[in-house]
Amino acid sequence: RSADRPWWAGGVGSGGSGGMAMRCSLRTWVLLGSLALLFLTSLLFSLSLRGGGSLPYLDPPSWEELRRVKLVPSYTGSHRLAPPGGALLKTCACHRCVGDPGVSDWFDENYDPDISPVWTRNNIQLPSDVYYWWVMLQPQFKPHSIQQVLSQLFQVIPGHSPYGTWDQGRCLRCAVVGNSGNxxxxxxxxxxxxxxxxxxxxxxxxxxxxxxxxSRTTHHFMYPESAKNLAANVSFVLVPFKTLDLLWITSALSTGQIRRSSKVGHSLSSRRRQVQIYNPAFFKYIHDRWTRHHGRYPSTGMLVLFFALHVCDEVNVFGFGADSRGNWHHYWEQNRYAGEFRKTGVHDADFEAHIINLLVKAKKITVFP
Structure with missing residues (x-):
């Protein structure tokens, strides 16, 4: 009897609708199967492209890119974008420009034009990891409020960066002059x-x-211990290692109460606008991205070199490394112990020389032997 049949068996009066339902169900499964096959085919095609070609938009961003923080928006970074047609974008009027993308993948991966080498009001707040790394370079016995110290300092010196954005019509050529006996x-x-x-x-x-x-100098980079009086038209770029260094420069520019082992006198107070402060975040950026934690921290030469790479269009390097006989000394003296720093581990001269060679191969600097 029809009453004893299951609901799906269908009777004389429901045979047409039951068959139609089965046909619709079959069509649905066929459609879903086709979509699944299309999705798998597309996925396999994309994977084959990623494995065989260089299509960067198919690659997920790296963890380093995800956690990167733009510390100072002093550069827009727009010069990284390639124009239509695939031609390389020129960022300056020089024959070769530091900021030109697409010349070296290694350089482009490490170079961040958004980090300012100068400490200003805009980047007065250091990320916690930068701050603790910086203060541990030369631990001090009496901690100071870094914000209060910087607020006092920026009342004495300009609190902004003197370096603007990239200008395609400019060719700023810079010489980084080391102290080598060569x-x-x-x-x-x-x-x-x-x-x-x-x-x-x-x-x-x-x-x-x-x-x-x-005979000319436009920028002189010094620690408090190595500071000396400069000509009125020379920018004094202080490389601070601790808060006490900032207190010292504030004092040297105003009251003169804090004395250090440097030879800078009260004459510094008349040239406040020529004083700039090296940014600890930029310091650590070099240590992380470029010298890769070789040595406790980068040498002054590396600090100045990368400062130039971020403010100049063309960078030429003089007076780096040993002389032709392999001696490490300054061009103004014969010091038989000048190369002893290579044994301390504070700086890794060999790895820094390797980075300089890579910059030469990347056509970002020219080294005059």
Whole structure:
């Protein structure tokens, strides 16, 4: 009897509707199967492209890219975008520009134009990891409020960066001049003086050595212990290692109450607008991205070199490394112990030389031997 049949068996009066339901169900399964096959085919095709070609938009962002923080929006970073047609974008009017993307994948992966090398009001707040790394470079016995110290300092010196955004019509050529004895007899003086920015470090005398090292200076990078009086038109870039260094420069520019082992006198107070403070976040950026934690922290030479790579269009390097006989000493002295720093582990001179060689191969700097 029909009453004893299951609901799906169908009777004389429901045979048409039951068959139609089964046909619709079959069509649904066929449609779903086709969609699944299409999805798998598309997925396999995408994976094959990722394995055989360089299509960066198919690659997920790395963890480093996800956690990257733009510490200072002083550069827009827009020059990284390639124009339509695949042509390389020119970021300056020089023959070769530091900021031009697409020349070296290694450089582009590590170079971040959004990090300012100068400590200003805009980036006064350091990320916690940067701050603790910085204060441990030279631990101090009496901690100070870093925010209060910087607020006082920026009442004395300009609290903004003097370096603007990339200008495609500009060609700012910079010379980074080290203190190596290989400058002796080089005759590079005129070539060095022909640059727009000329950056020197620590003692670096020029009087009496003009033929080899030049006579002009626009930026001088110093620690408090190595600081000296500079010409009125030279920017004094302080490389601080602790809060006490910031207290010292504030005092040297105002009251003069805090004395250090440097030779800077009260004359510094008349040139406040020429003082800049090296950004600890930029310091750590070099340590993380470029020297890769080799040594306790980068050498002054590396700090100045990467400062130039972030503010200049063309960078030329003089006076780095040992002399032609393998001796490590300054061009103004013969110091038999000048290479002892290579044994301390504070700086890794060999790895830094390796980075410089990579920058040369990447066509980002030119080293004059």
């Amino acid at each position: 400058l002796q007899g080089s005759g590079y003086g005129r070539a060095i003086d022909g640059h727009g920015f000329i950056m020197r470090m620590n003692l670096a005398p020029t009087v009496g050595y003009e033929e080899d090292v030049g």
